Amino acid sequence: MAQTPGPGRQVQIAHIATQHYLQNKTRIEIANETGLSRFKVGRLLDEAVSSGIVRIDIQSPSGMRLDLSVQLKDRFGLMHAVVVDVPSDSDDVLQARLGSTAGDLLSEILTDNDVLGLTSGRTLSAMARSLSSLPKCGVVQLAGVAGPIQETGLEIMRRISAIAGVRPWTIYSPLVMSDAQAAVGVRRQPDTSQTFEQFSRVTVAVGAIGSWQPENSQMIKNRALDTSDREKLLARGVVAEFGATLITDTGEVIHDIDDRCIAISEKQWRAIPTVIAVAGGPTKTRAIRAILASGLLHGLVTDSATAERLLGG
Amino acid sequence: MAQTPGPGRQVQIAHIATQHYLQNKTRIEIANETGLSRFKVGRLLDEAVSSGIVRIDIQSPSGMRLDLSVQLKDRFGLMHAVVVDVPSDSDDVLQARLGSTAGDLLSEILTDNDVLGLTSGRTLSAMARSLSSLPKCGVVQLAGVAGPIQETGLEIMRRISAIAGVRPWTIYSPLVMSDAQAAVGVRRQPDTSQTFEQFSRVTVAVGAIGSWQPENSQMIKNRALDTSDREKLLARGVVAEFGATLITDTGEVIHDIDDRCIAISEKQWRAIPTVIAVAGGPTKTRAIRAILASGLLHGLVTDSATAERLLGG
DNA sequence: ATGTCGTTTGCTCATATGAGCATTGGGTAT
DNA sequence: ATACCCAATGCTCATATGAGCAAACGACAT
Numbered sequence: 001m002a003q004t005p006g007p008g009r010q011v012q013i014a015h016i017a018t019q020h021y022l023q024n025k026t027r028i029e030i031a032n033e034t035g036l037s038r039f040k041v042g043r044l045l046d047e048a049v050s051s052g053i054v055r056i057d058i059q060s061p062s063g064m065r066l067d068l069s070v071q072l073k074d075r076f077g078l079m080h081a082v083v084v085d086v087p088s089d090s091d092d093v094l095q096a097r098l099g100s101t102a103g104d105l106l107s108e109i110l111t112d113n114d115v116l117g118l119t120s121g122r123t124l125s126a127m128a129r130s131l132s133s134l135p136k137c138g139v140v141q142l143a144g145v146a147g148p149i150q151e152t153g154l155e156i157m158r159r160i161s162a163i164a165g166v167r168p169w170t171i172y173s174p175l176v177m178s179d180a181q182a183a184v185g186v187r188r189q190p191d192t193s194q195t196f197e198q199f200s201r202v203t204v205a206v207g208a209i210g211s212w213q214p215e216n217s218q219m220i221k222n223r224a225l226d227t228s229d230r231e232k233l234l235a236r237g238v239v240a241e242f243g244a245t246l247i248t249d250t251g252e253v254i255h256d257i258d259d260r261c262i263a264i265s266e267k268q269w270r271a272i273p274t275v276i277a278v279a280g281g282p283t284k285t286r287a288i289r290a291i292l293a294s295g296l297l298h299g300l301v302t303d304s305a306t307a308e309r310l311l312g313g
Numbered sequence: 314m315a316q317t318p319g320p321g322r323q324v325q326i327a328h329i330a331t332q333h334y335l336q337n338k339t340r341i342e343i344a345n346e347t348g349l350s351r352f353k354v355g356r357l358l359d360e361a362v363s364s365g366i367v368r369i370d371i372q373s374p375s376g377m378r379l380d381l382s383v384q385l386k387d388r389f390g391l392m393h394a395v396v397v398d399v400p401s402d403s404d405d406v407l408q409a410r411l412g413s414t415a416g417d418l419l420s421e422i423l424t425d426n427d428v429l430g431l432t433s434g435r436t437l438s439a440m441a442r443s444l445s446s447l448p449k450c451g452v453v454q455l456a457g458v459a460g461p462i463q464e465t466g467l468e469i470m471r472r473i474s475a476i477a478g479v480r481p482w483t484i485y486s487p488l489v490m491s492d493a494q495a496a497v498g499v500r501r502q503p504d505t506s507q508t509f510e511q512f513s514r515v516t517v518a519v520g521a522i523g524s525w526q527p528e529n530s531q532m533i534k535n536r537a538l539d540t541s542d543r544e545k546l547l548a549r550g551v552v553a554e555f556g557a558t559l560i561t562d563t564g565e566v567i568h569d570i571d572d573r574c575i576a577i578s579e580k581q582w583r584a585i586p587t588v589i590a591v592a593g594g595p596t597k598t599r600a601i602r603a604i605l606a607s608g609l610l611h612g613l614v615t616d617s618a619t620a621e622r623l624l625g626g
Numbered sequence: 627a628t629g630t631c632g633t634t635t636g637c638t639c640a641t642a643t644g645a646g647c648a649t650t651g652g653g654t655a656t
Numbered sequence: 657a658t659a660c661c662c663a664a665t666g667c668t669c670a671t672a673t674g675a676g677c678a679a680a681c682g683a684c685a686t
Contacts, residue, residue, distance in 0.1 A: 004375055006421025007395040007414055007614075011386065014371055014379030021369045026642060039666060042643075052374040056334045058327055061365040062317055066327030073324065082320040101320055108319025112683085301320075339672060352636060355673075425653085628686080635680075643672065650665075656658080 005051055016041055017048040064101070068307040072300065075311060076292045080105060080276060080299030083307040094280055094303055099126025102206060102278040102301040109274070110135050114203045116164075117142045117264070118156060119243045120175075121208025121218070123278045128159040139168040140198040142205060143243040143263035144175035144186075146218035169195040173262045175244055176224040180259040187262065199268045209279035210241040211287035217241055229257065240287030242277065242296060245269060249286070251293025266296075274298050280306045318364055329354055330361040377414070381620040385613065388624060389605045393418060393589060393612030396620040407593055407616055412439025415519060415591040415614040422587070423448050427516045429477075430455040430577070431469060432556045433488075434521025434531065436591045441472040452481040453511040455518060456556040456576035457488035457499075459531035482508040486575045488557055489537040493572040500575065512581045522592035523554040524600035530554055542570065553600030555590065555609060558582060562599070564606025579609075587611050593619045 005013065016034070019025045020041075027045065031038040048054040060066050065083040072081035084101045086094050102123070110116060115138035118124060139161045145154060154170060161168035171192055177183040186192055210217025212234065219241050220230060233256060237248035244263035246254040253266045269275060276299035279288055285306050291297060292310070302310070318326065329347070332338045333354075340358065344351040361367040373379050378396040385394035397414045399407050415436070423429060428451035431437060452474045458467060467483060474481035484505055490496040499505055523530025525547065532554050533543060546569060550561035557576035559567040566579045582588060589612035592601055598619050604610060605623070615623070 007377060007418045008393050008421050010373050010375075010377055011379055011382040011393070011395060014373070015383045015386075017371050018380075018383065021371065028642065037666060038643080040664090043664090048371075053371060053379070055370045055372070057368045057370060058330050058334065058361075058366060059368070060323055060327070062323075064320060064323060066324055066366070067331075069324040070328045070331065073328075080321050080324070082324060105320045108321050341672065350636060351673080353634095356635095630685085631683090633681080633683100635678100637678080638676095639674105641672100641674080643670105645670090646668095648665105648667075650663100652663090653661090655660080 005047065010051075010053060013044050013048045013051070013053050016044050017054045020045055021054060063097075065304045065307065068304055068311070071311055072302075072307055076297075076300070078297065078299055079274065080109070080301075082299075082301045083304050084301070085304045086280070091281060095123050095126045096130070098123050098278050098280050098301055098303065099128075100130035102276070103127045103131040105276070105299070105301060106204070106206060107131070107134060110137055110204060112136055114138075115140060115198065115201045116160070117199070117202035117205035117207075117272065118160065119143045119205075119207040119263075120145055120156060121210070121278075123208050123280075124156050124206065127206070127278065128156040131160065131163055134160065134164040136165055138198070138201065139164055139166060140202055141169060141171045141195060142199065142202070142207065144171050144173040144261075146175040146210075146222055169198045171195050171262060174222070174224060175219055175261060175263060176222050176257065177260045177262065178224045178226075183260050183262060192262065199264050200271060202272050204274045204276070205269070205272045206276045206278060207242050209277050209284055209287050209291055211239070211284045212241065212246075213239045213286060214283050216281075216283040217287075219244065224260070225257075232256070240290040242291050242294075243269065245296070247287075247290045247294050247296075249290050249293070251290060251295065253294060269296050276301065278302075282306070282309075285309045318360065323364075323366060326357050326361045326364070326366050329357050330367045333358055334367060376410075378617045378620065381617055381624070384624055385615075385620055389610075389613070391610065391612055392587065393422070393614075395612075395614045396617050397614075398617045399593070404594060408436050408439045409443070411436050411591050411593050411614055411616065412441075413443035415589070416440045416444040418589070418612070418614060419517070419519060420444065420447060423450055423517060425449055427451075428453060428511065428514045429473070430512070430515035430518035430520075430585065431473065432456045432518075432520040432576075433458055433467075433469060434523070434591075436521050436593075437469050437519065440519070440591065441469040444473065444476055447473065447477040449478055451511070451514065452477055452479060453515055454482060454484045454508060455512065455515070455520065457484050457486040457574075459488040459523075459535055482511045484508050484575060487535065487537060488532055488574060488576060489535050489570065490573045490575065491537045491539075496573050496575060505575065512577050513584060515585050517587045517589070518582070518585045519589045519591060520555050522590050522597055522600050522604055524552070524597045525554065525559075526552045526599060527596050529594075529596040530600075532557065537573070538570075545569070553603040555604050555607075556582065558609070560600075560603045560607050560609075562603050562606070564603060564608065566607060582609055589614065591615075595619070595622075598622045 019030045027038045027041045031041045063085045065085050068083040069081045084097050086097050112135045117140045157168045173186045238246045240247045244261035245266050278301040280303035332343045340351045340354045344354045376398045378398050381396040382394045397410050399410050425448045430453045470481045486499045551559045553560045557574035558579050591614040593616035
């Protein structure tokens with residue numbers, strides 16, 4: 001960094017910099033007005049930057065960490081990466097911010113011709129609550145219900161389809177069944193099977209991420225999974241779930257209980273052009289990293305602390 | 314101001330803006346790297362500014378208020394205007410900051426071929442104390458001594474000439490004599506008269522400003538001015554002194570006691586190519602305004618609160 | 627479908643700008 | 657004085673950029 005120029009020169013630089021940067025005059029105009037040569041004006045403007053008189057700051061007006069977003073995008077080859085700065089430690093605040101940001105992203109990229117796929121999860125509920133308008137696109141539920149009743153995917157589907165003004169394709173069933181037989185039965189239901197047929201039409205999907213290690217997921221707490229199931233899956237290295245797709249630290253997908261799940265399959269996930277995950281917080285970091293490694297995602301909405309952990313490790 | 318774009322677009326804009334503003338890539342380079350057209354890149358950069366994602370801040374790294382400096386310069390037709398931001402209310406801090414800034418300005422504009430003229434005053438003492446180097450220019454005292462001994466122009470002259478490495482032209486005499494006769498006598502002294510002969514060679518002068526209303530000046534407190542003198546001059550509208558030049562609100566120069574003063578005359582002041590005043594604080598505002606109105610000054614160093622008062626009224 | 631409107635995109639061409647070089651000028655050592 | 661050096665200045669010419677326009681597109685109503 002160049003050393004500070006004298007005060008008189010600082011004033012001159014400030015004057016020229018104001019004319020140029022704040023009033024969009026060209027160097028040539030400024031040169032004519034001040035009697036300097038355009039070269040001198042150009043050199044003073046260079047000095048304005050190098051001496052720190054002109055500071056150029058790039059940051060979102062709405063609390064986004066654009067620098068981290070860009071890094072995340074580059075590092076993990078994502079199409080969409082959005083990092084929000086959440087000052088509070090409160091989990092509720094985090095969910096709300098992530099949800100509303102994901103909602104903004106969704107309103108931005110969705111068009112009339114898209115078909116939107118959704119899973120359930122607290123963050124997605126927050127997203128549904130914050131959305132206020134959407135194009136008239138199709139809305140498809142991608143997985144059964146895993147959590148307590150008030151946070152079900154059904155509530156999310158209800159709200160989002162209402163906003164879009166269309167009838168949603170829903171799945172009235174739990175995410176995991178206790179045995180494969182029961183799952184087959186559910187999949188045979190007309191409503192469910194019609195929804196399953198929509199999966200291939202989905203163009204944009206938004207999903208929550210569940211963590212298995214530490215356990216922060218509706219799925220792993222589900223009664224249909226007994227202790228032995230859980231232990232076997234954990235032994236296989238499962239650390240994250242996305243819909244009902246189970247993933248290890250290396251990004252490998254574990255298919256052991258696919259036949260008991262009522263949800264979009266890995267293959268179908270991969271056929272969707274734009275898959276976006278929304279998740280944040282310390283307990284989810286490992287799971288997010290795993291799902292990024294799997295290559296399932298094209299987009300991620302997370303918080304700045306988590307983004308830093310993802311980039312740092 | 315345009316409304317905030319969606320988060321995905323914000324990230325894209327941030328990326329492009331970073332490349333352009335922080336890494337100095339051309340729009341064309343960015344276009345090639347991102348696959349966008351150069352026009353699109355240009356439009357996104359426009360949006361970066363209009364949406365507030367890129368903020369361009371013009372301010373001095375060293376606590377100067379460049380915006381006010383520029384305004385002052387324009388409003389009063391000055392060549393040099395320097396406004397420092399002084400957070401403290403302490404008069405000592407104010408003097409120190411003004412002095413050191415004036416010193417910086419002086420080091421900046423003085424060359425070997427200049428001849429520097431100085432008056433006395435607290436602020437100029439502070440300037441002398443803060444100066445650390447000067448070119449080998451001539452140094453001339455422009456007025457007799459008005460204040461208490463430790464703040465005399467003599468101390469200032471001693472220090473500044475030592476820094477410049479030259480012999481100064483000094484005036485060992487009070488600023489005001491009690492009668493014209495005495496003044497004639499002083500002016501006849503060889504030392505004094507030699508110094509007076511230098512006045513016409515002075516190219517850069519720095520002077521303090523004294524306020525007569527409210528009374529904040531060494532001159533008005535001088536014992537050589539009795540109550541009746543003071544009252545007469547105040548009745549004539551004197552509000553400020555610069556050296557021994559007395560000035561009214563309208564900028565008119567009052568010559569009533571010129572014959573009793575040992576100092577550079579108005580005419581000689583006006584012959585100096587660069588005359589700079591250093592003064593600040595609420596009590597000096599009116600005086601500064603008066604001297605600006607007189608057209609004696611080419612430069613002013615002051616504090617931000619005073620600058621705002623000067624510009625505001 | 628068809629036409630219309632408003633928006634987005636890329637084009638042309640005149641203009642602004644940067645890189646690198648030659649010139650100047652002032653200070654310094656011989 | 658003379659030669660030398662370094663910094664500051666302004667030049668030429670190739671390149672980057674902006675203004676304004678025209679084509680393409682998409683949403684919507686008819």
